[in-house]
Amino acid sequence: MTDSFQKASDAQSGRVENFDAIVIGVGVSGLYQLYRLRELGLSVRCLEDGGGVGGTWYWNRYPGCRFDSESESYGYSFSKELLQEWDWKEHYSGQPENERYLNYVADKFDLRRDIQFNSRVTSAVFDVRANRWEVRLESGQRMRAQFVVAAVGILSARNIPPFEGVDSFKGESFHTSRWPKEKVDLTGKRVAVIGTGATAVQMIPIIAKEVGHLTVFQRTANYTAPLRNSLVSDETQRRFKATYPEIHKRCKETTGGFLHDFDRRAALDLPREERRAVYEQLWSLPGFSKWLGNFRDIMTDRVANEDFAEFVREKIRARVKDPAVAEKLVPKDHPFGSKRVPLETEYYEAYNRDNVQLVDIKETPIERITPKGIKTSDREYEFDVIIYATGFDAITGSMTRIDFRGEGGQSLKDKWANGMRTYLQLVTAGFPNLFIATNTAFCNYTVCAETIVEWIADCIRYVRENGYSRIVATPQAEDEWVAHTNEVGSRTLLSSANGWFVGGNIEGKARAFLLYANPAPAYRAKCAEVAAKGYEGFVLQ
Numbered sequence: 001m002t003d004s005f006q007k008a009s010d011a012q013s014g015r016v017e018n019f020d021a022i023v024i025g026v027g028v029s030g031l032y033q034l035y036r037l038r039e040l041g042l043s044v045r046c047l048e049d050g051g052g053v054g055g056t057w058y059w060n061r062y063p064g065c066r067f068d069s070e071s072e073s074y075g076y077s078f079s080k081e082l083l084q085e086w087d088w089k090e091h092y093s094g095q096p097e098n099e100r101y102l103n104y105v106a107d108k109f110d111l112r113r114d115i116q117f118n119s120r121v122t123s124a125v126f127d128v129r130a131n132r133w134e135v136r137l138e139s140g141q142r143m144r145a146q147f148v149v150a151a152v153g154i155l156s157a158r159n160i161p162p163f164e165g166v167d168s169f170k171g172e173s174f175h176t177s178r179w180p181k182e183k184v185d186l187t188g189k190r191v192a193v194i195g196t197g198a199t200a201v202q203m204i205p206i207i208a209k210e211v212g213h214l215t216v217f218q219r220t221a222n223y224t225a226p227l228r229n230s231l232v233s234d235e236t237q238r239r240f241k242a243t244y245p246e247i248h249k250r251c252k253e254t255t256g257g258f259l260h261d262f263d264r265r266a267a268l269d270l271p272r273e274e275r276r277a278v279y280e281q282l283w284s285l286p287g288f289s290k291w292l293g294n295f296r297d298i299m300t301d302r303v304a305n306e307d308f309a310e311f312v313r314e315k316i317r318a319r320v321k322d323p324a325v326a327e328k329l330v331p332k333d334h335p336f337g338s339k340r341v342p343l344e345t346e347y348y349e350a351y352n353r354d355n356v357q358l359v360d361i362k363e364t365p366i367e368r369i370t371p372k373g374i375k376t377s378d379r380e381y382e383f384d385v386i387i388y389a390t391g392f393d394a395i396t397g398s399m400t401r402i403d404f405r406g407e408g409g410q411s412l413k414d415k416w417a418n419g420m421r422t423y424l425q426l427v428t429a430g431f432p433n434l435f436i437a438t439n440t441a442f443c444n445y446t447v448c449a450e451t452i453v454e455w456i457a458d459c460i461r462y463v464r465e466n467g468y469s470r471i472v473a474t475p476q477a478e479d480e481w482v483a484h485t486n487e488v489g490s491r492t493l494l495s496s497a498n499g500w501f502v503g504g505n506i507e508g509k510a511r512a513f514l515l516y517a518n519p520a521p522a523y524r525a526k527c528a529e530v531a532a533k534g535y536e537g538f539v540l541q
């Protein structure tokens, strides 16, 4: 019987399959979680909405999509064999290659046999008497498991703003995270891009060369920095493979899990000329060096931040020929790094092209989408294609779009209505045996995702080996963690902007620190300490 026939017949017959654990999502975290749980000898079913593995790297197929992390620091570190087998072709690897990598991992570790694709989870209800979750799919299929691990991604619930008339547009429209697998031919077309976040910044310079005319609708100008990508030479490839232990050790020690780390000096302790020399040096380096390799107070001191922000503004002005366009592209209303800094390649040069126009929608807001295009407060623009590069209902959206029901039938969506509430970013009180395997530390994705996945696997093993059937965080531990997260976040400049880090990108979304802003080593140490103390802050039964 084929998989889809099996599913259809299960849905019709009401047959409920049983597993030790269900993993929702098969991106970077879910794939590794499956591997670790299987290593424990658990029966596991992995449920994936998409038609293949990869999560972010499956869905985001828009032109120009790539890592902003150094490739050698983003790949998994758990398998020495894998590290030696895989060659990274670019220093900042592109989506097609990243998807191939994750498929290679799935095949190498024979993970596919436990993955059910095209399976969207709609609800998960905890049965307090049986200590099991009942998970239901859009198809009607049901299954039960003692543990559920939600590896649902931090940036997977796409955000299409509720513009009036969205469905009335007669041309083609795409959200960047649902870009079709088949090539989208933009040749000669009139194209709109709404949004200027990390996604748009990667995509715009590439499609600008292809389209007939491109109109970019910008709500907030962003600080960006040059990516400076290049091919990995054979010699560098050999160096990666020979020094992976050092690479991973470094990523475990740095503030954000990257190869970069903050300069221990305070910016303003240096005379202006010396500071400038440091900025120029950082600017010439690839990747996030300009953000995460900057002076230590860049994320905490407004004056230090403004000093660097002004340097970035000068860099933008120097690249855009039309001073009026340049001024629109220069960010002035939030500190550098308080939103995720997009890394770019020829982004500003795109605005020097005759076929690219920038529309500032703070000056002339979008009033509605029309059958022909986009109507702002001053005119209607006609398009063949509208591209929504409008981001995500980050971190909480991928959880709350599943109807999780915990003890007493409590809904997670209701519980988080005023902001995310977790203990250790990993669990939430009132929802036993549910783990959140997404990296919400301020940390290079895979680096901390591995830690989180391993922590969850160890916790599940502990529960089983000690004869317990459930584990749940106490409300008190959660309260303390939320207060601590807010306190740590408020020491930084992260709340000074309206980005997804704090839920500020979505109208009506409660503002909260969604990322844990303490340095990654401190986060790792805290999680390890909780485990070492027999899962302090949890009730085990």
Ligand code: NA7
Pocket: 155, 161, 162, 194, 195, 196, 197, 198, 199, 200, 218, 219, 220, 340, 361, 389, 390, 391, 392, 498, 499, 500, 504, 505
């Ligand atoms: P982002 O970084 O959240 O950017 C989304 C963009 O869409 C940003 O420019 C937003 O403007 C804009 N946006 C969102 N809602 C609207 C409305 N209602 N009207 C106009 N413009 C809007 O998402 P990305 O996909 O670029 O990047 C997400 C992450 O992926 C990134 O951080 C990396 O980690 C990888 P705003 O700035 O909010 O004014």
